[in-house]
Amino acid sequence: MSKISSNRVIRYTSLVMLFIIQLLFLLAIFKENNSTIALSFFIVLISFLLLYSFFKSPVHHHKFTYEKVYIAVWVPIGAVSCYFLNHQFGLGSVFSASLVGLAGALIPYLNKKSDYLSHLPPAIYCGSFVGMSNTKVAHDIYFILAASICTAVLLIISKSLLNGVGGKLGTLAFAGVAITYLILFLFSRS
Incomplete structure (x- = not known):
């Protein structure tokens, strides 16, 4: 596996994990507030918008670097x-x-x-x-x-x-x- 493709795998895996964490966070908030069907729809809508923005927005560099x-x-x-x-x-x-x-x-x-x-x-x-x-x-x-x-x-x-x-x-x-x-x-x- 080349370095470029391994960096891409790491980047997309990180983005998917971040998306899942944010989705769980939203679910916890709505569960705590006894959500209704309308709020459940709102969770799904926000989730898709977050996922879309993660993959379409320029939120990362093409070169993968680590913090010291x-x-x-x-x-x-x-x-x-x-x-x-x-x-x-x-x-x-x-x-x-x-x-x-x-x-x-x-x-x-x-x-x-x-x-x-x-x-x-x-x-x-x-x-x-x-x-x-x-x-x-x-x-x-x-x-x-x-x-x-x-x-x-x-x-x-x-x-x-x-x-x-x-x-x-x-x-x-x-x-x-x-x-x-x-x-x-x-x-x-x-």
């Missing part, structure tokens, strides 16, 4: 920071994520010439979305660590996917939390 691991390692730092601000200090999830995001945004100003520091804010902010998790899902700090590591892996492999699309970091965080929850659920049943 030493950038993605900041995802767990952002997640743990937000988790502690949210649950230990009682600041609330939105305010905690805002503080962590602000701190991450200020880090490049420590050394404006540093290329490394300029790449940290998105990783930290992505981690803060993981740290926003409710205690019904994220029972303890170990879950947050596992989910943030999963999210960091997703961030690494999705560098060249969905560039310029709003919500990429939040979607990655949701996927990391959902995958971690699913793995723990499956292992707790056996």
Whole structure:
């Protein structure tokens, strides 16, 4: 298999997985709100529009690249920071994520010439979305660590996917939390 075709397989597999995650997210929202037939039709319509936009919009580069691991390692730092601000200090999830995001945004100003520091804010902010998790899902700090590591892996492999699309970091965080929850659920049943 050539490198170009393997990159295409990775890209389309990633897009299909992202579509499935977004579809499951929509289904969870509507299930929670006791959806009707009209809302079910709305889910199907949005799903087809999302799928169409994934394959027709220029949301990825033709060259598949990876995020550097030493950038993605900041995802767990952002997640743990937000988790502690949210649950230990009682600041609330939105305010905690805002503080962590602000701190991450200020880090490049420590050394404006540093290329490394300029790449940290998105990783930290992505981690803060993981740290926003409710205690019904994220029972303890170990879950947050596992989910943030999963999210960091997703961030690494999705560098060249969905560039310029709003919500990429939040979607990655949701996927990391959902995958971690699913793995723990499956292992707790056996």
